[in-house]
Amino acid sequence: MSDTPARLLKLLSVLQSGREYTGPELAERLSISPRTVRRDIDRLRELGYPVEATIGAIGGYRLTAGKAMPPLLLDDDEAVAVAVGLRRAAADNISGIAESSARALAKLEQVLPDRLRRRVGTLQRATVPLTVGPTGAVPAPHGEVDADTLAVLAAASTKGEGLRFGYRGKQGAPGARHVEPFRLVSTGGRWYLVAYDRDREDWRSFRVDRISEPRPTGVRHPARELPAEDAAAFVAEGIAGPRARYRAVVTLFVPLAEAARRLPRGAGRLERDPDSADRCTLITGGDALDWLAVRIALLEIDLEVREPPELVEFLDAMGRRLTRRGRRRPLPPRG
Structure with a gap:
């Protein structure tokens, strides 16, 4: 392999697997001499890659974590995954994260090939993020997405x-x-x-x-x-709304405008109370009764659950359990 940059990239790709390779193993995989392997390892170190060498009959080389991050070698799917993740992080209003993600994304997009840049852009334009708080309904990860x-x-x-x-x-x-x-x-x-x-x-x-x-x-x-x-x-309505397995009707003892301001996106549907401007109705739901109860219990608004009856009973039982567990009991004296 006479193309030195291509050979270095191939060597880096092999070392990024995390395992240790002997000099003869690397020489055979790259079709080069052991002397060239040693010379290329030195070049990678000069570029900032922390390649560690062990001495002895079975010694070899492996890539370790360094203090500074040199350029990464990513395949197509990895590059797209990183770019999409950075785009999503840049859209979140998290102090210190959004700005850093935007800067990292700009650097990555400068070196992405056109085909990958188009792929990332298409996925971003077609995607809408759904982020809700503790009263919302973001499910846990389940199943791999191709x-x-x-x-x-x-x-x-x-x-x-x-x-x-x-x-x-x-x-x-x-x-x-x-x-x-x-x-x-x-x-x-x-x-x-x-x-x-x-x-x-x-x-x-x-x-x-x-x-x-x-x-x-x-x-x-x-x-x-x-x-x-x-x-x-x-999607939020499908997860936490009337199409869910359990449909909950909750009276919130705050005006509709205040409830809309305090509830996270996707918590459910708000309706005006025809008899009072100081309260409103939340229509929400969930596929699991316990998770629905926890979401409602975490809502920092004075409320009353009107239906379904099994949710009212579950909340009453949960409240009694929490009260018992929250009481301080004196520790027995040490023998």
Whole structure:
């Protein structure tokens, strides 16, 4: 291998696996001499890569953590993943993180090849983040999301092109779907595709980790009006709203405007109280009764749960348990 830069990149790629390689192993993998291996290791060290060498009959080389971070060697999927993660972090209003993420993203995009820059841009334009607080409904991560699947869904969403794909429902039964994709929604734990289901003639949100073999139809569809403020609100309503397994009706003893200000996005739907301007109604829900109870209990607003009865009973029992556990009991004297 006579191309020194390409040889150094190949050597770095091998060392980034984390294991230790002997000089002869590296020489064989790179088709070079042991002397060239030693010379290239020295070049990597000059560039700032912390390559450690062990001495002895079975000694070798490995890449260790350094004090400063030299340039990274990323494959296509890794580069896209890092760029998307930085974009999402830059959009969050977290002190010290958003600005740093934006700077890092700008540096990364300068060195991304055009094909990857377009891929990242398409995914970003098609994605709406959903971030809610303790009364919201961000689910825990579940299932792996394929990067190529995300790319296909994002491209179809931005182009307004129909999609067909296999889908595994809640009960695990596979089925086929024909949809008009609208937007992707990322919750930090899961990805959802918001789309108009052609067969069911209604809007749906699909978990991306349950989608398989998405195929663009090649047919463009006219824009439809989403029955929600945006794609994130539509997904939030599906997770914590009236379409959830448990539907909760809660009276909030604050005016509607104050409730709207204090509730996080995706907590549920607010309605005016026809009898009093000093209170309002929250319509929310969830697929798990215990998690729904915890979300409502964490809401720092005076309230009364009106339905369902099983939620009222669960909250009463939870309150009694917490009261008992919160009482201080004297420790027994030491023998």
